[in-house]
Amino acid sequence: TTVVVNGTASHNIPETLWGLMFEDISHSGDGGLYGELLQNRAFQEVTPGTVAALAAWTPVGGASIAVIADSTPLSSALPNALQIIVPDGVAGVGNMGFWGINVNASWTYNASFFFRFPDTLPSSDVTATASLVSASGGTVFASANVSLSPTADWTQVFTTLTPSASAPDTLNNFTVTFKDFSGTINTALFSLFPPTFMGQENGMRADIAQALLDLGPSFFRFPGGNNIEGNTIATRWQWNNTVGPLTSRPGREGTWSYINTDGLGLYEYLVWIELMGMQPIMAIWSGFSLGGQTVANSPDALAPYIEQARQQIEFVVGNTSTPGGALRASLGHPEPFTLNFVEVGNEDQFAPSTYLYRWPAFMNALQPLFPDIRFLATTFIFNPVLGPTPQSYDSHMYDTPDWFAKNSIMYDGFLRNGTTYFEGEYAAISVNPSDLFGTPANGRFTFPTMNGSVGEAAFMMGLERNADIVFAASYAPLLGHVTQNQWTPNLLAFDAGAVIKSTSYYVQQMFSLNRGDAYLPSTRADPSGTLFWSVVQQNAPPAFIIKLANTGADAANVTFQLPAAVKGAARLVQISGNPTDSNTPESPDKVVPVTSSVDAGQDMVVAAPGFSVSVVTVPIA
Numbered sequence: 001t002t003v004v005v006n007g008t009a010s011h012n013i014p015e016t017l018w019g020l021m022f023e024d025i026s027h028s029g030d031g032g033l034y035g036e037l038l039q040n041r042a043f044q045e046v047t048p049g050t051v052a053a054l055a056a057w058t059p060v061g062g063a064s065i066a067v068i069a070d071s072t073p074l075s076s077a078l079p080n081a082l083q084i085i086v087p088d089g090v091a092g093v094g095n096m097g098f099w100g101i102n103v104n105a106s107w108t109y110n111a112s113f114f115f116r117f118p119d120t121l122p123s124s125d126v127t128a129t130a131s132l133v134s135a136s137g138g139t140v141f142a143s144a145n146v147s148l149s150p151t152a153d154w155t156q157v158f159t160t161l162t163p164s165a166s167a168p169d170t171l172n173n174f175t176v177t178f179k180d181f182s183g184t185i186n187t188a189l190f191s192l193f194p195p196t197f198m199g200q201e202n203g204m205r206a207d208i209a210q211a212l213l214d215l216g217p218s219f220f221r222f223p224g225g226n227n228i229e230g231n232t233i234a235t236r237w238q239w240n241n242t243v244g245p246l247t248s249r250p251g252r253e254g255t256w257s258y259i260n261t262d263g264l265g266l267y268e269y270l271v272w273i274e275l276m277g278m279q280p281i282m283a284i285w286s287g288f289s290l291g292g293q294t295v296a297n298s299p300d301a302l303a304p305y306i307e308q309a310r311q312q313i314e315f316v317v318g319n320t321s322t323p324g325g326a327l328r329a330s331l332g333h334p335e336p337f338t339l340n341f342v343e344v345g346n347e348d349q350f351a352p353s354t355y356l357y358r359w360p361a362f363m364n365a366l367q368p369l370f371p372d373i374r375f376l377a378t379t380f381i382f383n384p385v386l387g388p389t390p391q392s393y394d395s396h397m398y399d400t401p402d403w404f405a406k407n408s409i410m411y412d413g414f415l416r417n418g419t420t421y422f423e424g425e426y427a428a429i430s431v432n433p434s435d436l437f438g439t440p441a442n443g444r445f446t447f448p449t450m451n452g453s454v455g456e457a458a459f460m461m462g463l464e465r466n467a468d469i470v471f472a473a474s475y476a477p478l479l480g481h482v483t484q485n486q487w488t489p490n491l492l493a494f495d496a497g498a499v500i501k502s503t504s505y506y507v508q509q510m511f512s513l514n515r516g517d518a519y520l521p522s523t524r525a526d527p528s529g530t531l532f533w534s535v536v537q538q539n540a541p542p543a544f545i546i547k548l549a550n551t552g553a554d555a556a557n558v559t560f561q562l563p564a565a566v567k568g569a570a571r572l573v574q575i576s577g578n579p580t581d582s583n584t585p586e587s588p589d590k591v592v593p594v595t596s597s598v599d600a601g602q603d604m605v606v607a608a609p610g611f612s613v614s615v616v617t618v619p620i621a
């Protein structure tokens, strides 16, 4: 195959082209990116007196424990407490983390909890011991004493834990025990944090954040995805319940079958996005919830939700003379955050008839107030016809590897009429086109496979070719806990101790770290073939960057006739494997990219193994 590469660029590569889509799904927030190590730390949204309320908590040493609605609640947002009836001897309570706790001797952990003595006050201070122990109980990796004064008023105590050794696995618990006290003590809002990414307060788990930073992402779409919608209107994501002290955050029933603490809240998202060098694509709730509840088509019905969205945006960009800006400043960020894109809802193609009035209601109220923000519609493209006409749409595609290869031409025929597109969610998820969202037994991927990843690469060539109208694209979902998830495959799998980079992660990285500045048109690939490519020009240092995907089993050599003289050696980054290969917890590095140096030639021959993606950077003379 010979590809003739044009020397005149058709369009620049937008700086936002490759980025991240995030929502709290499969514990990607609580138990994943968000640094808190304790599960069910504040007994939020649980029913006191039930076993479920005690999720992740167990008694230690004969204590008896129950979640109660304390007659003196810690706060209105956190009304539940963990009541511990402590017998003589060493006893207390333990937490198993999110299916494990990573005990690392090089880390200093910050532990805290609230307590009060509801009945008879002890005659003197009570010593509580916070510890990191093996689940078997055999090993204490770290412990520290805190002194509890005899008080009936909620009091927070803090300590640090520095393990004497790293644990051999993540089967470890955090415990709080008493040895010289017997009686009743109420506790609330426990917390155990490891060092966070770049030291952000109430921040992110460092290894996951680093893996995301290593993608060189330009944007971060949040907070959903389905999870912004809520199963009901009452349980929708509400920005104001996610900012301020943790004692003011009630948490909510997420749409992925678990309670969200909202400890990862709007302010934490925005600070972290800035630390990562990304920009937000922030969603506002658009009046529709997954259970079908929809805000009625009347100004009075819609007004409170439009106002809440207005306040959400004002919190992000308002100057400090506005309530939102003043609140943001009080939290530590007087400068407005960058906000160029706001998405109105999520996947409203499932509720198009009501989006016909919900979209204009939000747009007509918000666009005049925030003229510099580009609002994205979430229905199918131009279907239904909306007013005002959306400037941008968010399109989602989940399909087979073959679909993605064949549809690398998806945007080729789109009108160039000023409308821009965000391919906000895409992934090859199954080899079974008639049961895409089925089970692994029926073709669904548990982890991304090489077959799927090369299909995605073919599709991404099309996104580069159409980056004059496709301004952003992100694989979804981004993260999934291997033990407890509601969706596979995910770009990154993780558990309490490890992050597993998938073959699709590496494909995303190969594109994101080799974006180039301008697209060079070239001979068109056959969409029903097995070879897909793109060529971009990089300004500094001057180079051609060739990307080539081979979605077939047979190796192929492709000659790229480049439009200018080249020099020296070219850098080849290549990932290849068997079509069903995946990186898994058992074999996390089964398929990884290999970097090598190859001779550069103006007729640049790229040798593409079967099921491979290659990126060749050829220096321009």
Ligand SMILES: O=S(=O)(O)O[C@H]1C[C@H](O)[C@@H](O)[C@@H]1CO
Pocket (backbone or CB within 6 Å): 023, 224, 225, 226, 227, 346, 347, 396, 425, 476, 477, 487
């Ligand atoms: O059930 S789906 O609608 O397919 O859910 C998908 C689409 C939705 O935006 C996102 O939250 C989820 C997985 O990424």
